[in-house]
Amino acid sequence: MSHGAAPPVIEAxxxxxYFGNVVALQDVSVRVHAGEVVxxxxxNGAGKSTLIKILSGFERPDSGTIAIDGVPVNFASPRDAFAxxxxxxxxxxxxxxxxxxxxxxMLGMEPLKGIGPFRFFDEAKAGAIARVELAKxxxxxxxxxxxxxxxxxxxxxxxxxxxxxxxxxxxxxxxxPTSALGVNEAAIVLRHxxxxxxxxxxVVFITHNVRHALPIGDRFVILSRGxxxxxxxxxxxxETTLNRLMGGGAEFDALQRELAELNAQLARADLPG
Amino acid sequence: xxxxxxxxxxxxxALAPSRLRHVSLVRRIGxxxxxxxxxxxxVVWLFFAAVGGGSGFLTARxxxxxxxxxxxVGIIGTTVTLLLIGGEFDxxxxxxxxxxxxxxxxxxxxxxxxxWLSLLVALLFSLGYGWAVGTLVVxxxxxxxxxTLGGLFLLRGATxxxxxxxxxxPYIGGVRKAVGNDLLVRxxxxxxxxxxxxGFAWWLGIMAVGAVVLTRTRFGNWVLAAGGSPSAARxxxxxxxxxxxxxxxxxxxxxxxxxxxxVLSIGSADSFRGQGKEFEAAITAVIGGTSLAGGAGSIxxxxxxxxxxxxxxxxxxxxxxxxxxxxxxLGLMLLVAVLINQRVRxxxxxx
Numbered sequence: 001m002s003h004g005a006a007p008p009v010i011e012a013x014x015x016x017x018y019f020g021n022v023v024a025l026q027d028v029s030v031r032v033h034a035g036e037v038v039x040x041x042x043x044n045g046a047g048k049s050t051l052i053k054i055l056s057g058f059e060r061p062d063s064g065t066i067a068i069d070g071v072p073v074n075f076a077s078p079r080d081a082f083a084x085x086x087x088x089x090x091x092x093x094x095x096x097x098x099x100x101x102x103x104x105x106m107l108g109m110e111p112l113k114g115i116g117p118f119r120f121f122d123e124a125k126a127g128a129i130a131r132v133e134l135a136k137x138x139x140x141x142x143x144x145x146x147x148x149x150x151x152x153x154x155x156x157x158x159x160x161x162x163x164x165x166x167x168x169x170x171x172x173x174x175x176x177p178t179s180a181l182g183v184n185e186a187a188i189v190l191r192h193x194x195x196x197x198x199x200x201x202x203v204v205f206i207t208h209n210v211r212h213a214l215p216i217g218d219r220f221v222i223l224s225r226g227x228x229x230x231x232x233x234x235x236x237x238x239e240t241t242l243n244r245l246m247g248g249g250a251e252f253d254a255l256q257r258e259l260a261e262l263n264a265q266l267a268r269a270d271l272p273g
Numbered sequence: 274x275x276x277x278x279x280x281x282x283x284x285x286x287a288l289a290p291s292r293l294r295h296v297s298l299v300r301r302i303g304x305x306x307x308x309x310x311x312x313x314x315x316v317v318w319l320f321f322a323a324v325g326g327g328s329g330f331l332t333a334r335x336x337x338x339x340x341x342x343x344x345x346v347g348i349i350g351t352t353v354t355l356l357l358i359g360g361e362f363d364x365x366x367x368x369x370x371x372x373x374x375x376x377x378x379x380x381x382x383x384x385x386x387x388x389w390l391s392l393l394v395a396l397l398f399s400l401g402y403g404w405a406v407g408t409l410v411v412x413x414x415x416x417x418x419x420x421t422l423g424g425l426f427l428l429r430g431a432t433x434x435x436x437x438x439x440x441x442x443p444y445i446g447g448v449r450k451a452v453g454n455d456l457l458v459r460x461x462x463x464x465x466x467x468x469x470x471x472g473f474a475w476w477l478g479i480m481a482v483g484a485v486v487l488t489r490t491r492f493g494n495w496v497l498a499a500g501g502s503p504s505a506a507r508x509x510x511x512x513x514x515x516x517x518x519x520x521x522x523x524x525x526x527x528x529x530x531x532x533x534x535x536v537l538s539i540g541s542a543d544s545f546r547g548q549g550k551e552f553e554a555a556i557t558a559v560i561g562g563t564s565l566a567g568g569a570g571s572i573x574x575x576x577x578x579x580x581x582x583x584x585x586x587x588x589x590x591x592x593x594x595x596x597x598x599x600x601x602x603l604g605l606m607l608l609v610a611v612l613i614n615q616r617v618r619x620x621x622x623x624x
Contacts, residue, residue, distance in 0.1 A: 058508060079510040094508035096501040098568055099494075107498055108510025110491040120489045167510075 007070030008033050009171050009202040010055060010086065016063035017050055024050040025226045028064070032171060032202035037193060039213040040206045041246045042223035048206050049091065051223065052173050055204065056088035057081035068170075079108065087168025091175045093160040097149030101141055104148050105130035105163050129166070137162040138188060154185045161192055171202040178212050190216055210242045222246065306562020307574040309613050313560070313606075314581045321588025330591035337468030338590075343583030344469075345531065346553045347476045347576060351483045352527040353554040354575040356520045358487070360500035360567030361410060361417040363521065365424030366554060369528035370547025372428045373399055374535060375436055378445035378542030381452050388455045395529045402428075403525030407518030417521075425551065433544040449540040461530075462538035472534035476579075479527065484572040496520065500567030556603060557582055560610040564618070581606070 008031035017025040025047045032038045040048050053059040055066065057075030065072050068084050075081050078088070088094075095104050103110075106129065111122040127144040134141060137158050148156060157177065164172055174193065178186040186209075193203055193216050207213050213220065220237060222230040222245050230245060237245075321330050329335045349366050356363055373395040380391025406424055410417045436443050452458055463471045487493040498506035499513045507513045528547070536542050559565065560581055561574025585606065586599055 056508075077510075077512065078508050079512060082510050088508070090508055092505070094502075094505040096498055096505055096568070098501050099497060103494055103497075104509075107494065107506070110494055112491060119491075120485075121491050121494060 006034065007067070009069065011067045011070070012051070012055060012061075012064065013067065014064040015051065015054060015061045015066075017047075017054060017059065018062050023226050025054075025061075028223070028226070028228055030055075030204075030221055030228070032204055034170070034202055035197055035200045036218045037197050037203040037205055037216050039217035039220045040204055040223060041208075041213060041220060041242075042229070043246070045225075046223040047226040048223055049175060050226075052088060052175050052204060052206060055081075056086060056173055058088075082109070082167050085168060085170030086173065087164040087166075087171070088173040089157075089160045089164045089175060089177050091179075093156055095148050095156060095160055095163075098147060100145045101134075101148055101151075101159065102127040102130040102144040104159065105133065105166075109167070133162045133166045134159065137165070137192060153180060154182070157181060157185065158188070161189060165192065165196065168201065171204070172196050173204040173206075175206045176208065177205075178207060178209060186212060208246070210239055210246060214239060214242060220245075305571075306614050306617055307571050307577060309617060310561050310574050310577040310581070310610070313610065313613075314577050314584065317581060317588065318584050321584060321592060325588050325591030325593075328591045328593065330588060333466065334468050335587065335591060337466055339580070339583035339587040340473055341469050341583070342586050343576075343579040344473045344476045345535075346550065346557055346582055347579035348472065348479060348531045348534070349524070349527045349550060350554040350557040350575045350579050351476070351479045351572055352520075352524040353551075354558040354561070354563050354570050354572055355483060355487065355496060356524050357555070357558050357563050357565060358500045358567060358570040359496045359517055359520045360503060361517055361520065362421065362555075362565075363406070363424075363524045364418065364421040364551050365406070365428055366524055366528050367547040367550035367552075368425045368428035368432070369399055369402065369525050370532045370535070370550055371542075371544055372432045373529040373532035374542040374546055375432045375445065375544065377533060377536050378448050379435070379439060382445055382447050383439055388452045388457050392457065392529075392533055395532065396526060399525035399529040400522050403522030404518055406525075407521030410521070411514040411517050429544075429548075436542075436544045443544040444541055446541040448536055448542065452537070458537050461533045470534065470538050472531070472538070475530060475534065479530075480572055480576050487570075487572055492516070492519075497568060500569075502568070553582060553603075556607050559607060559614070562614050562617075564614075578610075 011029075011031040013029050015025050015028045016023075028047070028051060030038065030040070030051070040051065042048050050059065054061050057078045057080050060075070066075065067073065068086075073080075073084065075084075081087075096107070099107070102123065103126065106126040111125040111129070112119040113122040113125070114120050130144055131141065139155060139158050139162070148159065151159065157180065161174070161177060164174075172193075174189075177189050181189065190212060193205060196203055197216075205213065205217065214237070218234055220232045220234070220242065221228060222232075232245070325335075349370070353363060353366060376395040376398060377391045380386040380394055381388055384391075386394070402424070406417075406420055409415065410420050433443050436445060459471065461471055461475070465471060465473055487496060495506070495511045495513075495516045498509065498511050499516045503513050532542075532547070535546060555565075557578030558570065558575045560578035561571055561576070563570030563574060582603070585602055589596065589599055589602065
């Protein structure tokens with residue numbers, strides 16, 4: 001894809017993150033342009049979640065820099081990232097089951113009414129916003145004061161995505177948003193990613209599922225053991241290649257051979273005689 | 274995330290209107306923890322009205338006496354409840370009552386400060402202490418239970434130490450004489466009705482503010498979120514650390530308020546005052562339906578819990594039961610309340 005002269009919406013340069021003596025990330029650089037879906041792929045423990053926590057202000061990097069529109073920033077918290085138009089759907093969704101739908105939706109940016117010290121949470125406005133935004137994503141709720149804990153898993157996922165869409169005007173980060181979903185729910189999520197892209201937002205999409213990544217990704221960044229193991233444009237990939245890359249290339253080939261060998265052994269054992 | 278997705282037909286989930294069955298008003302009211310607490314209060318009140326009514330429990334003076342006990346624990350119980358809902362605990366609030374009282378008394382009797390200055394110094398100290406404890410907890414991640422256990426002994430020991438060093442005894446008297454007819458004396462300890470001082474009005478005020486803040490403001494929403502799940506709250510843009518520090522400061526400040534009420538109504542400061550109050554405050558909160566796990570609770574429930582403590586304590590007195598039994602009854606009440614609240618909560622979750 002061509003992006004003209006505009007700097008990326010977000011660019012992480014040479015990010016390093018260490019937990020004690022464990023190297024979570026080392027020299028990782030990623031950039032996302034407006035209207036681009038970047039798929040972040042890699043095995044469990046490859047550093048995907050750590051990287052998006054850094055991009056969304058949840059964790060601070062130990063080295064390296066983050067730039068928004070080419071300007072270096074220093075996020076102290078996710079609140080700062082929201083202010084830059086970056087919103088994230090975390091794997092655990094970051095919603096509170098004991099809290100109502102509208103309060104969850106507006107958490108951290110509650111609309112207020114009143115003056116000075118007498119400013120109160122505007123429940124009606126929060127409900128109206130939540131209702132409109134949830135309708136956009138295809139959820140109709142009867143009672144916005146209903147506890148989120150009473151919603152189904154798919155509805156919670158959709159709530160978290162609708163909330164991130166409402167907040168992330170520039171960049172949406174989705175951490176395995178389809179992994180717990182059925183086929184139809186996953187399709188709805190993917191449609192949202194495509195819609196967000198067409199609205200000119202950048203999207204970082206993390207998944208294990210090649211079938212979900214391939215149709216929507218513009219670029220594919222492979223993380224392995226905390227490092228960038230490769231970066232590919234959509235045109236350079238097909239499903240088999242992507243599968244191989246996600247499994248770690250050579251290791252994936254080795255696994256294939258091992259499975260073939262195992263099958264052969266089992267076949268021999270089954271032979272009468 | 275509880276993985277309850279498999280129960281649903283995937284196609285239906287995302288598009289169907291949410292499936293909420295109708296729950297009767299009676300049932301919804303019954304699920305509120307305050308209601309159970311209120312029923313408990315009614316039961317103990319009726320009990321002591323029956324057994325202690327003849328000896329003065331039902332008189333104005335008897336009523337004032339249990340309202341006064343409720344005030345003592347209710348003032349700090351309100352802020353302690355907010356802190357519990359915010360997911361933290363303060364074991365040092367009782368010691369703070371003693372320490373603040375000592376600052377106020379030493380200020381007016383030894384340093385010769387005017388009363389307003391003594392109160393201000395005590396307040397500033399407690400706010401600073403609350404800030405320091407809160408910062409330590411959120412920065413290091415050490416359990417607030419441990420940090421404030423340190424605070425409990427630190428403050429209590431310092432209170433006794435200062436008192437003995439400066440006045441050669443663990444209590445400071447002569448406060449009334451030193452402050453004379455200061456207007457602030459009436460503000461904090463003026464008599465409302467015989468046996469009940471201005472502290473009661475302060476309690477009602479704090480209770481009202483606390484209840485409104487918790488249920489009607491952005492900060493209240495943040496408190497609930499910070500206690501419910503700190504990481505989800507932070508990921509949603511809630512400044513969790515700041516919320517918790519503010520709560521620790523509010524708790525400590527309420528300790529100073531209670532100290533002002535006590536010192537000015539009794540006329541002295543005692544190094545051992547406030548001892549055990551940290552537990553009584555927690556008990557009132559739990560009786561009122563506040564969860565020690567954080568994320569849920571009620572200010573009104575705590576008020577009911579404080580009244581229950583007052584009724585039981587004075588009820589035992591009017592019934593002629595030896596005061597030694599008070600603690601045993603308190604412990605029993607706590608256990609009963611916890612069991613009932615747990616049942617209510619499990620039921621509410623099942624719907």
